Each structure stands twice: as C-alpha cells, then as structure tokens.
Amino acid sequence: MNAETQNSARDHTNxxxxxxxxxxxxxxGYNFAYLDEQTKRMIRRGLxxxxxxxxxxxxxGSREMPLPYGWGTGGIQxxxxxxxxDDTLKVIDQGADDTTNAVSIRKFFRRxxxxxTTEKTAEATVIQTRHRIPEAPLREGQIxxxxxxxxxxxxxxxxxxxxxxxxxxxxxxxxxxxxxYESIARFGRITTTYDYPVKVADRYLxxxxxxPKFDNxxxxxxxxxxxxxxxxxxxxxxxxxxxxxxxxxxxxxxxEVQEWDDACALCGDDKSxxxxxxxxxxxxxxxxxxxxxxxxxxxxxxxxxxxEGAAAEALAAMTGGxxxxxxxxxxxxxxxxxxxAQ
Amino acid sequence: MTDNxxxxxxxxxxxxxxxxxxxxxxLAAMSYPGSIHRVHLPEGHPAPLSAATAAVLLTLTxxxxxxxxxxxxxxxxxxxxxxxxxxxxVVDDLATARFAAIAAPRTMxxxxxxxxxxxxxxxRSATLILQIEDLEGGETVTLTGPGIxxxxxxxxxxxxxxxxxxxxxxxxxxxxxxxxxxxxGDSLMALPRTVHAEQEG
Numbered sequence: 001m002n003a004e005t006q007n008s009a010r011d012h013t014n015x016x017x018x019x020x021x022x023x024x025x026x027x028x029g030y031n032f033a034y035l036d037e038q039t040k041r042m043i044r045r046g047l048x049x050x051x052x053x054x055x056x057x058x059x060x061g062s063r064e065m066p067l068p069y070g071w072g073t074g075g076i077q078x079x080x081x082x083x084x085x086d087d088t089l090k091v092i093d094q095g096a097d098d099t100t101n102a103v104s105i106r107k108f109f110r111r112x113x114x115x116x117t118t119e120k121t122a123e124a125t126v127i128q129t130r131h132r133i134p135e136a137p138l139r140e141g142q143i144x145x146x147x148x149x150x151x152x153x154x155x156x157x158x159x160x161x162x163x164x165x166x167x168x169x170x171x172x173x174x175x176x177x178x179x180x181y182e183s184i185a186r187f188g189r190i191t192t193t194y195d196y197p198v199k200v201a202d203r204y205l206x207x208x209x210x211x212p213k214f215d216n217x218x219x220x221x222x223x224x225x226x227x228x229x230x231x232x233x234x235x236x237x238x239x240x241x242x243x244x245x246x247x248x249x250x251x252x253x254x255x256e257v258q259e260w261d262d263a264c265a266l267c268g269d270d271k272s273x274x275x276x277x278x279x280x281x282x283x284x285x286x287x288x289x290x291x292x293x294x295x296x297x298x299x300x301x302x303x304x305x306x307x308e309g310a311a312a313e314a315l316a317a318m319t320g321g322x323x324x325x326x327x328x329x330x331x332x333x334x335x336x337x338x339x340x341a342q
Numbered sequence: 343m344t345d346n347x348x349x350x351x352x353x354x355x356x357x358x359x360x361x362x363x364x365x366x367x368x369l370a371a372m373s374y375p376g377s378i379h380r381v382h383l384p385e386g387h388p389a390p391l392s393a394a395t396a397a398v399l400l401t402l403t404x405x406x407x408x409x410x411x412x413x414x415x416x417x418x419x420x421x422x423x424x425x426x427x428x429x430x431x432v433v434d435d436l437a438t439a440r441f442a443a444i445a446a447p448r449t450m451x452x453x454x455x456x457x458x459x460x461x462x463x464x465x466r467s468a469t470l471i472l473q474i475e476d477l478e479g480g481e482t483v484t485l486t487g488p489g490i491x492x493x494x495x496x497x498x499x500x501x502x503x504x505x506x507x508x509x510x511x512x513x514x515x516x517x518x519x520x521x522x523x524x525x526x527g528d529s530l531m532a533l534p535r536t537v538h539a540e541q542e543g
Contacts, residue, residue, distance in 0.1 A: 041401070044365050049521070052521045241374060241488075242491045243489065
C-alpha cells in the first residue's frame with residue numbers, strides 16, 4: 001500500500017529494541033529519558049489527543065524537572081516522552097545549537113538517554129527548539145518539539161482561564177482581531193513581531209510560542225510533526241503534518257514577514273532570519289543568520305557574505321558550535337583575532 | 343482459550359524501550375491518518391486480542407484510564423493481562439471509558455455511545471481500538487484532513503456496515519468526538535476525529 005511507502009516515518013518492525021541499561025552513554029542512575037514510565041504514558045496520551053484536536057491545548061500533569069521553568073521544561077518533557085535510543089537529537093535556541101539553553105538540554109539528553117546528537121537539521125529525527133524553526137525544510141517523520149512559555153494566545157486579553165477556555169470552546173476569537181486592529185489604528189500596521197497568533201486547521205487560535213512571525217509560514221502544511229510543551233502552564237498542543245496554519249490578518253492588512261536590507265555577513269543569504277551583532281566598541285554592526293546550521297551549510301557550499309578577514313572568522317567562530325558542550329569563551333577568541341589582525 | 347491465570351501472557355520484553363517504540367508507531371499513525379504502521383509487539387498477547395491491540399493497551403493504558411472491553415474481548419485471559427501489565431480498570435459503562443478494546447467491531451455499539459469529550463475539554467474523549475479483519479482489501483474510502491497532504495486511500499475490512507456514516511456524524515462533533523485506532527495482527531492505522539472520509543461510488 002502506497003500509504004506506507006509514502007511515509008518516511010521509521011519502520012516499526014518487531015526487532016528487539018536496544019537494551020539501554022548497558023549503554024555506557026546512558027546514566028543508569030536515571031530511568032531512560034529521565035521521566036518515569038507513568039508520566040511518559042500520560043504525556044503520550046496527551047500528545048495523541050493534541051494531534052487529534054489540532055491547536056487545542058491539552059492539560060497535563062507537568063513534572064518538576066532538574067532545571068527551572070523558563071528553560072524549556074515543557075519541551076523537555078515532550079522530548080523525553082517521544083525519544084528512543086535510535087533517535088538523533090538536535091537542540092536549538094534562537095536558531096543556534098551552541099547557546100546556553102541548547103547546550104545544556106543537549107547534554108541532559110545525552111546523559112539520560114545516550115542518544116546521538118547532531119547540529120544538522122537534516123540528520124535529526126527529533127529537534128527541540130526555542131524561538132526558531134530551522135531554515136532547512138523538514139521532512140515527513142521528523143518531530144519538531146517547541147518549548148512554550150505562554151501557551152494561551154488569549155492570556156493578555158482575558159486573564160481568566162475559565163473564560164479563555166469558553167472562548168476556545170465557542171471559537172470566540174473576535175477580541176484577538178480587535179487587538180490586531182487597534183495596533184493598525186495606532187501604528188498603521190500590525191506591530192506584533194513574535195508569538196504572532198495563528199489559526200490551526202480553521203478552528204483553534206494558537207500561540208506559535210515566541211518564534212518570530214518570520215517562521216509562521218513554515219508551520220503551514222509542514223510535512224513534519226510539530227509538538228508543543230509548556231511546563232509551567234502544564235499544556236501540550238500540536239500541529240499535525242500537512243495542516244493549515246494561518247496567521248491572523250485583515251484583507252487590507254495582509255500578513256507579512258520581516259525583511260532585511262542586509263544579507264548575512266558570513267554566507268550572504270538574504271532570505272534567512274538575521275540577527276544583528278555588534279562587532280566592536282565603535283558600534284559596528286553586522287547581520288548574520290540566526291540558524292547556525294543553515295549558515296554553516298551555505299558557507300560549506302561556497303557562499304560568502306560581506307564580512308572579510310578576521311571579522312569573518314570571528315563571526316564564523318560565533319556560529320561555529322561545539323557539540324561537546326564545552327563552549328569556549330568566543331568573545332575572547334574573537335578579541336585575540338582582532339588584535340592579531342591589527 | 344482458557345481462564346487459567348497461569349496462562350498469563352508476557353508483555354514487552356523491555357517495557358521501557360518496547361512502549362516507546364510502539365508509541366512512536368502510534369504517533370506516526372495519528373499524525374499521518376490512514377498510513378499503516380507495524381508496531382513494536384509484546385512477547386505475548388491473550389486471545390482474542392491481536393498483538394497490535396495488546397501493544398496499544400500496554401503503551402497507552404494504566405490505572406488512570408478506564409477500559410471497556412466488548413463481549414468478544416471480555417475474556418478472563420484478557421482481564422488478567424490488563425490487570426497485570428497495565429492496571430487499567432475494566433468498566434461496564436462504556437460512556438465512562440477512556441479506551442475501548444473491541445474484538446468484534448461488526449457488532450460494536452454505535453460510536454456516539456462513547457465519550458466525545460465536551461467543548462471545553464474535547465481531549466476527555468474515548469480512544470477506540472477496533473480490531474478488524476484486515477487493514478486492506480475492504481471497501482475503498484478516500485481520506486482528507488490534517489495529516490494528509492492531498493488525499494489518502496484506505497480499504498479497512500471488517501468495520502460495522504454503517505461505520506462511515508457514523509464517522510461522518512462523529513466528525514461533525516468536532517472539536518469533540520472519538521478517535522479510532524484500527525488494528526490487525528502486528529499493524530495499525532489511526533483515524534483521528536479530524537479525518538474526512540468519502541466512500542467511492
């Protein structure tokens with residue numbers, strides 16, 4: 001049947017699963033993937049319901065995790081519930097693999113699961129993310145796990161959960177349109193730039209987590225499985241593959257994504273999401289890709305941006321990433337490079 | 343078939359890795375409705391449950407999930423298996439069940455007798471495991487909806503005669519409604535409530 005071949009999800013054969021207990025990479029002091037089995041089952045049930053009701057927030061019994069709320073406890077619990085020994089995990093924070101949050105979460109999962117980790121989007125089977133969706137297109141079977149701080153898109157309009165729940169139940173989303181309209185009335189345009197509200201499968205209003213609105217179009221009809229976890233707020237939600245995700249807008253004020261006058265100083269890309277970086281005390285600024293893997297891929301393919309010499313090398317080092325988590329002080333490296341160049 | 347508790351069948355060889363792998367099969371099935379997945383199977387399964395049905399029960403049910411068994415599935419060996427490996431309370435009232443294992447779907451109760459959740463909490467709905475004759479070779483049905491890029495054709499065999507008419511009514515309840523997992527032997531497919539099904543002809 002073509003449905004099976006069409007599906008690039010892993011082949012679920014009945015081969016004996018690897019024995020994790022003897023895996024030296026997995027700390028035997030913890031259950032595989034840290035969570036106990038009862039908790040995983042609860043989250044797994046919640047995830048299946050979340051997929052069956054796209055965009056609806058499923059309440060779950062979020063657990064204490066060995067890091068504070070705000071550091072991705074929801075995403076970690078989702079990842080811990082789906083990950084298996086033969087997965088390859090990628091973790092990004094603001095698009096980069098080598099920032100503090102990403103490094104510590106990657107280390108955590110390497111310790112409690114022993115899985116392979118990667119910085120390459122194409123190699124990963126599970127990608128946990130904070131604030132970005134990778135530039136490289138995702139494929140069927142890949143799982144994108146979002147860390148979500150505030151899952152409720154109506155929270156700043158209606159503080160009472162009892163009320164916002166009713167608004168979702170009756171698809172009563174006029175207030176959100178009013179808020180966007182007020183923004184147009186005051187500023188002449190919709191000023192929301194991140195966590196831009198979307199409607200999923202023409203029904204639920206959903207917060208895409210604080211991703212830049214630049215990434216909203218990537219959620220639409222994406223072949224991958226998108227799962228969201230909010231630890232402090234105790235909510236799970238999902239966007240199934242090939243699902244309509246529409247950013248709210250008006251006919252005369254259509255949805256638009258950010259654009260830059262510059263291109264990435266390293267790889268020259270003028271299509272990707274750019275970060276602005278101050279490179280010296282004189283306030284010189286440069287733009288570079290927020291997605292470090294995307295930028296490295298392009299440089300490897302021979303693309304070059306405007307930065308030259310020491311500045312280019314320093315910037316490249318900043319996006320280089322060290323997978324062992326031993327993040328050197330890059331600013332120091334860069335200062336040395338600068339001195340050498342002068 | 344025997345009610346001898348000594349005949350208790352074993353569960354997953356490695357409960358942690360086994361249920362994780364089986365869950366990923368379910369996750370893929372629920373994400374890509376109508377696609378067929380072979381799942382990680384337990385070492386044993388009690389008649390009349392198929393291996394895939396047993397795998398789903400071991401993966402998703404526990405003491406927090408009331409389980410309803412249809413007359414065919416309600417055997418001593420099945421109850422013993424569920425009690426030992428999952429701990430799910432077997433309930434008589436199907437409206438209170440979060441999961442239902444149905445071994446004879448042709449004569450099963452109507453879908454609308456199971457919990458559809460409520461508009462504020464549509465996740466509090468039942469998941470029905472229908473053990474059918476075959477996932478292929480039945481009447482052809484075209485599926486559309488979230489998880490399906492264009493259309494997907496399925497032909498499950500052994501469903502109730504008016505299943506797709508019932509399914510249409512179930513879909514109308516969205517965001518409420520039941521979700522269905524179809525199993526045969528070592529394979530399964532899922533029909534989340536969002537799926538729109540069109541019969542040929």
